[in-house]
Amino acid sequence: MTISPSQPASSVSDRASSPKSAAAIGDVADFRKAILTMPRWLSVMATLSTAAIVLTLVCLQMGTQYVSLAEVGRIIGRAFGVGETGANGSSITDTIVLQLRMPRVLLGFLVGSSLASVGVILQALLRNPLADPYILGVSSGAALGVSLAVLFGLGGMAWLIPTLPIYGFFGGLLALLVLYRMSATYDRLPVHSVLLAGVILNAIFAALIMFITSIMEPNRAFGMMAWLMGSLTATADQTLLALSIYLALCLAWLFKQVNVLNILTLGEEPARSLGVDTERAKRGILMTAALVTGAVVSVSGMIGFIGMVVPHAVRLVLGADHRLLLPASALVGGMVLMTADTFARSVFAPSELPVGIMTALAGGPFFIYLLVWRKDRLA
Amino acid sequence: MMPQQNAYEVRSLFFRYGSAHVGTSWAVQDVNLQVKAGEILGIVGPNGSGKTSLLKLLAKIVRPYTGEITLFGKSLESATHREVARQVAFVPQDNQPAFSFSVAETVLMGRFPHRHSSFWGSAFGWDSQEDCAVAQQAMRTMDVAHLAHRSVTDLSGGERQRAVIARALTQAPKVLLLDEPTAFLDLQHQLEICSILRALNEERGLTIVMVSHDLNLASQHCDRILMLKDGVVAKMGSPMDVMLPEILQAVYGCHVLVDSHPESGLPRITLPRQLH
Numbered sequence: 001m002t003i004s005p006s007q008p009a010s011s012v013s014d015r016a017s018s019p020k021s022a023a024a025i026g027d028v029a030d031f032r033k034a035i036l037t038m039p040r041w042l043s044v045m046a047t048l049s050t051a052a053i054v055l056t057l058v059c060l061q062m063g064t065q066y067v068s069l070a071e072v073g074r075i076i077g078r079a080f081g082v083g084e085t086g087a088n089g090s091s092i093t094d095t096i097v098l099q100l101r102m103p104r105v106l107l108g109f110l111v112g113s114s115l116a117s118v119g120v121i122l123q124a125l126l127r128n129p130l131a132d133p134y135i136l137g138v139s140s141g142a143a144l145g146v147s148l149a150v151l152f153g154l155g156g157m158a159w160l161i162p163t164l165p166i167y168g169f170f171g172g173l174l175a176l177l178v179l180y181r182m183s184a185t186y187d188r189l190p191v192h193s194v195l196l197a198g199v200i201l202n203a204i205f206a207a208l209i210m211f212i213t214s215i216m217e218p219n220r221a222f223g224m225m226a227w228l229m230g231s232l233t234a235t236a237d238q239t240l241l242a243l244s245i246y247l248a249l250c251l252a253w254l255f256k257q258v259n260v261l262n263i264l265t266l267g268e269e270p271a272r273s274l275g276v277d278t279e280r281a282k283r284g285i286l287m288t289a290a291l292v293t294g295a296v297v298s299v300s301g302m303i304g305f306i307g308m309v310v311p312h313a314v315r316l317v318l319g320a321d322h323r324l325l326l327p328a329s330a331l332v333g334g335m336v337l338m339t340a341d342t343f344a345r346s347v348f349a350p351s352e353l354p355v356g357i358m359t360a361l362a363g364g365p366f367f368i369y370l371l372v373w374r375k376d377r378l379a
Numbered sequence: 380m381m382p383q384q385n386a387y388e389v390r391s392l393f394f395r396y397g398s399a400h401v402g403t404s405w406a407v408q409d410v411n412l413q414v415k416a417g418e419i420l421g422i423v424g425p426n427g428s429g430k431t432s433l434l435k436l437l438a439k440i441v442r443p444y445t446g447e448i449t450l451f452g453k454s455l456e457s458a459t460h461r462e463v464a465r466q467v468a469f470v471p472q473d474n475q476p477a478f479s480f481s482v483a484e485t486v487l488m489g490r491f492p493h494r495h496s497s498f499w500g501s502a503f504g505w506d507s508q509e510d511c512a513v514a515q516q517a518m519r520t521m522d523v524a525h526l527a528h529r530s531v532t533d534l535s536g537g538e539r540q541r542a543v544i545a546r547a548l549t550q551a552p553k554v555l556l557l558d559e560p561t562a563f564l565d566l567q568h569q570l571e572i573c574s575i576l577r578a579l580n581e582e583r584g585l586t587i588v589m590v591s592h593d594l595n596l597a598s599q600h601c602d603r604i605l606m607l608k609d610g611v612v613a614k615m616g617s618p619m620d621v622m623l624p625e626i627l628q629a630v631y632g633c634h635v636l637v638d639s640h641p642e643s644g645l646p647r648i649t650l651p652r653q654l655h
């Protein structure tokens with residue numbers, strides 16, 4: 001619709017009451033369909049949460065020994081003290097489901113959620129839909145921090161829980177600061193330049209990590225390599241608990257920032273003109289991204305592409321509003337990694353693949369697809 | 380009668396980028412100015428004359444090195460970004476969107492400074508009926524109501540510019556700052572934006588400050604014009620007082636022809652056939 005050039009000074013109220021606009025006036029319902037509303041948010045989140053619970057149960061079934069769904073239900077029931085106890089319940093199956101599979105499935109969910117959330121916030125902050133902690137070198141920065149700590153014996157068993165994530169945090173933060181400094185210097189870096197910076201950071205960090213492993217004693221180096229490939233092999237229950245609390249706090253803080261994230265996608269200056277204290281917001285978001293990545297990398301090594309693929313897919317389906325994008329990506333990311341890990345440990349059972357290899361094999365081609373065939377989406 | 384209050388008062392303002400480095404030249408140098416409430420002020424000048432920097436200073440996007448800016452009598456420096464954003468809306472020049480928000484969602488972002496920042500409120504702050512009503516009103520004013528569902532990444536230049544101005548109006552500002560609002564638009568869309576701005580100014584008393592490259596557009600649509608050269612105020616006054624051949628020659632370093640617009644009688648600037 002256009003203004004007739006013969007009336008250049010058409011008034012604001014004239015325009016509001018012109019017939020074409022009048023059709024839109026009463027259309028509050030129509031307008032609400034174009035935005036995210038609470039009912040839509042609730043229904044999507046309820047659906048995804050239900051799916052996550054069902055998928056958890058399915059993943060608990062899979063592995064070297066198949067366990068029926070009913071059996072899984074009974075075992076979980078028993079664990080919570082519901083339903084018939086003992087009788088003919090085989091305690092071996094109980095152990096497999098509760099002590100071997102359950103921590104691993106939950107860890108997978110937690111790590112997947114965290115990686116997807118970090119992907120979402122990095123994409124918003126760098127205004128780059130291909131940002132991912134793994135691709136940008138944040139994960140390898142964190143891995144370098146953790147490797148250094150291990151090399152100098154700073155991550156002793158008793159200290160494993162609280163300290164390793166902190167070294168990961170410093171490594172990840174270093175990578176993020178370099179990246180952010182670059183993007184800020186040039187106002188807005190083209191998508192591909194940021195990726196290139198990530199490639200270089202990855203190369204540097206990888207070289208340093210290789211150096212560290214090469215000067216370690218061989219059996220420690222072997223453990224290090226296995227961890228670097230990205231695996232969710234069972235950690236101690238306390239680790240899982242500590243990690244859950246830690247990540248839950250970080251993610252809760254991020255969920256508070258969703259509106260700010262929406263505004264930040266407009267760019268730093270427009271965001272400031274809309275009333276966001278961008279310096280403070282950026283600092284908080286970068287720190288949290290580094291904290292989450294550091295913690296995740298310290299337990300599960302380098303698991304890539306979840307942080308890029310998941311937010312991308314969720315955005316295509318559910319829209320760009322971070323109020324929904326962030327929590328929905330967290331749930332989907334959790335489900336994706338949980339499923340990938342279940343495959344990793346079931347397909348070649350009893351031996352297993354590092355899950356990082358699975359996600360790279362699935363995510364890499366998707367990344368190339370986006371880069372080559374969907375240039376339009378990359379602004 | 381009380382004298383009309385000034386929207387902005389700017390006193391001996393200095394600004395440069397990367398203020399840590401001594402020796403960088405000033406982007407804005409000793410600028411003094413008043414923006415009267417309810418006027419349209421145009422900021423013109425050659426490339427790199429500090430037009431956009433001055434506009435960003437007024438929006439508190441960047442901070443002055445020294446000097447004072449007051450907004451409706453209150454110091455801009457001591458106001459929070461949110462407080463400023465409730466009164467001043469800024470329309471940047473480059474509005475390339477990175478993500479596919481719907482037009483309605485983008486426009487609603489203008490309500491951000493008006494949201495309450497309680498613990499949960501800031502997290503989920505569902506758009507209230509008032510927010511939606513203000514956004515819809517702004518979208519009708521800017522004629523983008525029918526685009527509500529469309530993704531901002533799919534809009535044409537003119538549509539996107541209107542959507543961004545709609546977002547600015549959704550802030551319910553008293554002052555609207557625009558950086559080259561017609562820069563990438565064709566003739567019809569230029570005229571459209573200018574007439575809407577004029578109407579907003581006349582009917583709602585909105586104070587408008589716009590940076591423009593286009594001297595004719597500034598001459599026809601602004602009440603007063605501030606001409607900058609190398610960050611210094613070269614001339615300030617009505618189009619009649621500023622758009623004079625000798626002033627333009629001094630500021631732009633190039634001879635131009637000035638006659639009057641056949642409709643409005645305001646100065647019209649034309650380039651000569653060749654540089655001499």
